[in-house]
Structures are given as structure tokens and as C-alpha cells.
Amino acid sequence: MTAVDKDLPRGADGAEGTGGAAGADPRRWLALAVLAAMQFMLIMDITVVNVALPDIQSGLDFSPGGLAWVVNAYVLVAGGFLLLGGRLADMFGRRRIFLAGVLVFGLASAACGAATVSGTLVASRFVQGLGEALAGPAALGLIPVLFPDRKERMKALGIWGGLSAVAGSIGAVVGGMVTDLVNWRWIFFINVPIAVVALVLVPRVMPESRMARDSRRLDTVGAVTATGGLVAVVYGLLQAADHSWGSGRVLLPLLGGVALLLLMVAWEARTPDPMIPLRFFTNRTRVTTNAVSVAIFAAFFTYMFLFTLYVQQVHDYSPLRTGLAYIPLTLTALAGAGTSTVLMPRIGVKAVLTVAFSGAAVALFVAAAGFAPDASFASGFLPGLVLFGFFNGLAYPALVNGALHEVTGQDSGLASGVQTAMQQTGAALGLATLVPFAFRYVDDHVADGTLPRVAQSDGYALAFRIGAVVLAVAAVAVVVVLEKVSGEMRDPIAEAAAAADGAEAEPRP
Incomplete structure (x- = not known):
């Protein structure tokens, strides 16, 4: 073994990166803080741009069609390359791939902030998406390695999921404040110092982990078909x-x-060393x-996008005021995430997700009811912001726990890549279905003589109601299909290692 290989104990099946609770790294909580800070930045970067788009358009002379690619370029590459990024992390070292992703993301962020023409900004956003595709799955895949004790792991994943929930909403707050008080360029420049801190601290506080040496051959056909298929699907949704x-x-x-994805499945079923083992998808939980993650991320990004347009176009909010309007959603998302972390070990992932999806569906109905041209903030917007923020925050830690349920150390990067890819696909699907539906409703009713502000209020509210129905269907799927599991996930490799050492493995939940 190399020195890197020695950083973590080897599981019974030869995979590195697992160990019993007694072998937990004393630096694990500091490592989690660094990983969570980067994840917070990666998630925030999806929404932080939305509020600044009008200023970006005027600053770099974007066409309306070209402006959409400031968002789409990031989503397209991140969504398409996440599975590959997760598997590369498993194969060649999660810390190594994470650092590579952070470096790419940081350099691309600096290029975005310094862009003087529209083409440079869009190209840099493509590279930013690649950075997330490398860093995001690797970071989440390191958590099962850093926290071999299941109780600690549940807590760590709860923190991770909670920060992800808050990051999406706080991006609008930061975007509005920075754009109004400083300059839109700083929504990208602020990423650079965080990336530098991560690059300095990660090698010092985090061990390396990866597959056994004989499992590191890249399945080229699987990589090309999986990545090409995801890129094409996300591109079609964006179109x-x-x-x-x-x-x-389209x-x-x-x-x-x-x-391409069907070809990938056929190939992976035949090749002896697949990039994405199909056994991974036999776990029902x-x-x-991952399937219901698509629904809630579609609803969340639709809500963020349309709420921003609604308050700016119908109620003439400035970017700063728009950002401040998201503070209630941010605070309640944080409260929901904390509640989720407390409830999961008591009532289980299934119960938490059922309540979260059902509540989020109700929240969207409430939000739709508050959309009117003459609505006030307190009686019109606030109830929807508070409820939707809380139930989204409640959902995310449970989604992360469910996505890593019974995952082995050998596949933790893949599991993380799948979950993050579903999040990006959900965002793209919401922007491709619910948002255009709202816009077409507005166009049709304005053409019929309806006042634009009335048509916008009604059209956006209708999209919310459709999103609420989707979330209600997802809640039913959770009740009917999801296994009843606790928040403490079984790790087969850790159990095998503990048994080999003479320790009694904990029973499966």
C-alpha cells in the first residue's frame, strides 16, 4: 500500500475508507466544517445569480436568450457530470478529486467575476459547473468515511442536508445585498477565499479514501454513455x-x-468492472x-425563480429588497433542518419525508393563495415563505440520509453523485416545465386583455398549485414505496470490519 492508502482502514471486501467507531478521525468535525462550507457555496451559487441577472445583462450587454445561459451553463455541466465525478472520487481518491474540483471552481469563479464580455462569463460558468461535479459528490462521499459511527454519521448528514437547504434560499439574500450594495461581480469573487481556505485546510484535516487498488480501472464506455446521456437530457429540459x-x-x-442512458444500462450489466454497478439501484430506499428528490428540487427552484420575478415585476422590489424578502424562508429552512435532525432517530426517515412532502405541498397552495397584485408582505407573501422554507428544510437531511442508506464505502462517491445529479435534474425539470407553463399562461391572458400584473400573479400561482400536486404525489410514493428505516443507516463494510475485529456489529435498523 502507498502512504495514501494507509490513511484509512480497509474493509472486509478490500475497499478502503471505512472503519469502526473506535477508529474515527479526531479531526472529523473540523473536516465536516470545511466540507460543509464548500457545499454551502456550491449550492448557493445556483441561486445567488438569479437576483443579479438584470444587472449582469446591462453590465455585459447580454441578449435575453444569452442571459439564460448564465444559469443554464452551470446547471447543464454540473447535472451532466455528477455521476462521473462521484465515480472518479471513489476510484482515484475522494480528497484528491474534491481538491481538484475546489481548485477548478475557485479559478472559474474568479474568471466569472472578472468577465468583460458575455461569452467569457458563460464559458466560466460551464467550468464552474465542472468544478461542482467534481467537488460535490466527493465531499458528500467523504462523510461516511469520516463518521464510521452511525449515530455520528446521522448527525453529520443532518448538518450537511440542513446547510444545503439553507444555502439555496440564502443565495437570494446574498445575491440581492451584494448586487445592490457592492457590485454583481462580487457574487462570484466571494467564492475565491472560501476555495482557498478549503485547499489549505483539507489536506491537513482529512484522510484520503478510495476503492481497493484493483478496482481503479475507468469504464470508458460507461463514463461516456452516462455523462453524455445526462448532459443531453438536462440540455433538452433546459431547451x-x-x-x-x-x-x-427539445x-x-x-x-x-x-x-444513451439505456445503452449505459445494457453495457453496465455486461461489463465485469462497471463504472456504475447496477446492484447500486436494487436498494428500494x-x-x-432519489426519485422524490427530483420533485422537491423542481418545486423549490420554481418557487425561488417565480417569487423573484413576482416581487420585482409585480411589486417593483429592488434586488436588495428581494434578497431581504427571502430571510423568513432562510430562517425557517434552518429551523426545519434542525427539527429533521432531531426527529429522524426517533420516528425514522420515512415518517420525516412523509410530513415534509405533505407540508411542502400545503405550503405551495398557501403561497399561491397569497399571490395578488395588491398583496402585502405580511399577509400575502410571508405565510408561504415561512411554511415552504420550514418543510423544505425538514426534507433535505432526510433525503441525504435516505440516498446514502446502506451504501458501502466503495460506493459512497457514486451514491453522492446520484443524489446531487437528481437535485440538478429536478432544478432543470422545474425550470423546463412549471416556469414555461406560468409564462405561457401570462402571455395568453395578456393577449386576451388581462392586465400584465394580474396575469403574472395568476400564472405564477397556478404553477405553484401544479407543483403542490407533484409534491403530494411524491408524499404518497414515500408512504407506499419507501422502506421503514431509521435515520441511522447500516454500513455493511463497517459491520464486516467490526466482526473481523471481534466486535459485535449493531443490528440492522
Whole structure:
């Protein structure tokens, strides 16, 4: 073994990166803080741009169609490369791939902030997305390694999920304040010092972990078909925001992406050393959790996008005031995440997700009822912000726990990549379906003589109600399909290692 290989004990199946509770790294909580800070930045970067888009458009002379790619470029690459990034982390070292992703993300952030023409900003956003695809799955995949004790792991994943929930909403707050008080460029520049801190601290507080040496051959066909398929599907969904579902610009990438993903499944079932082992998808809890993640992220990003447009276009909010309007959602998301972490070991992941999805569906109905041209903040916007923030915060820690349920040390990067890819796919799906539905409603009713502010209020509210129905269906799926498991996940490798050492493994929940 190399020196890197020695950093972590080896599991019974030869995979590195696992160990019993007694072998927990004393630096683990500091390492979690660094990982969580980077994850917070990665998630925040998806929403921080939205409030600044008008200033970016005027500053770099973007066309309306080109401006959309400031958001789409990031989502496209991040969503398409996450599975590959997760598997590369498993194979070549999660710490190593994480550091590579942080470096790419930091350099791309500096390039975004310094951009003087629109093409440079869009190209840099593509590179930023690649940085997230490398760093995000590797960071989440390190948590099962750092926290071999299941109780500690549940707490760590709860913190991780909670910060992810808060980051999405606080991005709007930060974006509004920085854009109004300083300059839109600083929504990118503020990423750089965080990346530098991570690059300095991670090698000092975090061990390396990866697969056994004989499992490090990259499955090229699986990598190309999985990545190409995801990129094509996400691109097709993004095109659906501006074109009809029957147009070639939507259908061709969607169908081509699906074909590539089917080819990937056929190949992975035959090859002896697959990049994405199909056995990973036989766990019902993981599959269900990842599927419903698409629904709640579609609803969340739709809400953030349309609420921003609503308060700016209908109520003439400035970027700063728009950002401040998200503070109630941010605070209640934090409260929901804390509640989720407390409830999971008591009532289980399934119960928490059922309450979270049901509550989020009700919250969207409440938010829709508050949308009116003459609505006030306290009686119109606030109830929806508070409820939707709380139940989204309640959902995220449970989703992360479910996505890593019974995952082995050998596949933790893959599991993290799948979960993060579902989040990005959900965001793209919401922007491709619910948002265009709202826009078409507005256009049709304005053409019929409805006042624009009335049409916008009604159209955005209708999109929320459709999103609420989707979340209600997801809640039913959780009740019917999800296994009843506690927040403390079983780790087969850790159990095998403990048994080999003569320790009594804890029973499966």
C-alpha cells in the first residue's frame, strides 16, 4: 500500500475508507466544517445569480436568450457530470478529486467575476459547473468515511442536508445585498477565499479514501454513455423552457439522452468492472429517495425563480429588497433542518419525508393563495415563505440520509453523485416545465386583455398549485414505496470490519 492508502482502514471486501467507531478521525468535525462550507457555496451559487441577472445583462450587454445561459451553463455541466465525478472520487481518491474540483471552481469563479464580455462569463460558468461535479459528490462521499459511527454519521448528514437547504434560499439574500450594495461581480469573487481556505485546510484535516487498488480501472464506455446521456437530457429540459415539447430542439436531445442512458444500462450489466454497478439501484430506499428528490428540487427552484420575478415585476422590489424578502424562508429552512435532525432517530426517515412532502405541498397552495397584485408582505407573501422554507428544510437531511442508506464505502462517491445529479435534474425539470407553463399562461391572458400584473400573479400561482400536486404525489410514493428505516443507516463494510475485529456489529435498523 502507498502512504495514501494507509490513511484509512480497509474493509472486509478490500475497499478502503471505512472503519469502526473506535477508529474515527479526531479531526472529523473540523473536516465536516470545511466540507460543509464548500457545499454551502456550491449550492448557493445556483441561486445567488438569479437576483443579479438584470444587472449582469446591462453590465455585459447580454441578449435575453444569452442571459439564460448564465444559469443554464452551470446547471447543464454540473447535472451532466455528477455521476462521473462521484465515480472518479471513489476510484482515484475522494480528497484528491474534491481538491481538484475546489481548485477548478475557485479559478472559474474568479474568471466569472472578472468577465468583460458575455461569452467569457458563460464559458466560466460551464467550468464552474465542472468544478461542482467534481467537488460535490466527493465531499458528500467523504462523510461516511469520516463518521464510521452511525449515530455520528446521522448527525453529520443532518448538518450537511440542513446547510444545503439553507444555502439555496440564502443565495437570494446574498445575491440581492451584494448586487445592490457592492457590485454583481462580487457574487462570484466571494467564492475565491472560501476555495482557498478549503485547499489549505483539507489536506491537513482529512484522510484520503478510495476503492481497493484493483478496482481503479475507468469504464470508458460507461463514463461516456452516462455523462453524455445526462448532459443531453438536462440540455433538452433546459431547451423546453423556451421551445415547445414537440420541437426538435427539445425532443432530439431528450430522446438521444434516454437512448444513451439505456445503452449505459445494457453495457453496465455486461461489463465485469462497471463504472456504475447496477446492484447500486436494487436498494428500494435509495431509489425512492432519489426519485422524490427530483420533485422537491423542481418545486423549490420554481418557487425561488417565480417569487423573484413576482416581487420585482409585480411589486417593483429592488434586488436588495428581494434578497431581504427571502430571510423568513432562510430562517425557517434552518429551523426545519434542525427539527429533521432531531426527529429522524426517533420516528425514522420515512415518517420525516412523509410530513415534509405533505407540508411542502400545503405550503405551495398557501403561497399561491397569497399571490395578488395588491398583496402585502405580511399577509400575502410571508405565510408561504415561512411554511415552504420550514418543510423544505425538514426534507433535505432526510433525503441525504435516505440516498446514502446502506451504501458501502466503495460506493459512497457514486451514491453522492446520484443524489446531487437528481437535485440538478429536478432544478432543470422545474425550470423546463412549471416556469414555461406560468409564462405561457401570462402571455395568453395578456393577449386576451388581462392586465400584465394580474396575469403574472395568476400564472405564477397556478404553477405553484401544479407543483403542490407533484409534491403530494411524491408524499404518497414515500408512504407506499419507501422502506421503514431509521435515520441511522447500516454500513455493511463497517459491520464486516467490526466482526473481523471481534466486535459485535449493531443490528440492522
